[in-house]
Amino acid sequence: MLSGFNFITNFTSTVLNAVGGEFIDIDVPNCRNYKFCSMRYVRCYIENMAFPRGGIAGTTRMGPECDETAVVKEDLELRRVRCLRVADSSILRELPRANTIATDAAIGFRLGEILKAKWMKDYEAKFKVGTEEEEEEQPQE
Incomplete structure (x- = not known):
């Protein structure tokens, strides 16, 4: 410094x-x-x-292919870099109001599910995020 x-x-x-x-x-x-x-x-x-700053977010934004500001794909893989994934709150566009430890754990769990689905034959994820089935189950207002 x-x-x-x-x-x-x-x-x-x-x-x-x-x-x-x-x-x-x-x-x-x-x-x-x-x-x-x-x-x-x-x-x-x-x-x-000087002091360490916790809860940094948005340094490696996640987003769809059409988002030019995103550097992490939706499967948590870094764009244009093979075999490197990001699994913490740095992929978030905004910080949650509370500590990011629970968010980091959830993102890590999600990455575990993604990797199991990729490498294990006939693996079905326990929790599916953003699927059509999930959208159908939600009540219409």
Whole structure:
């Protein structure tokens, strides 16, 4: 992270100087004793402000063939890459309001069913998603 910060500051400082811009000094209480943009300040800033972000979604969107923004096919296989599948909440277009652990487990279970159907002779999935039978069973309003 430290080398990334150095790269960005060196890269953008020339651009900012050309247009009269400057970096914004965000007040981090634990880092007030250090000079802004010094190595000690950056280390302090990273220690106080950086944290892992859970529940990331949409980084490998799933969708039909006609969706150009989707990178994962409906059978959870990555497009244009053979034998690689994605089975977590990164395929979702939007995050659920709760933790994604249950969603990840459901997607993993679904992938298990897909792989069993592909590799096991005469395998019939326990739960069929998006089939015509399912649509017929739903009551009409």
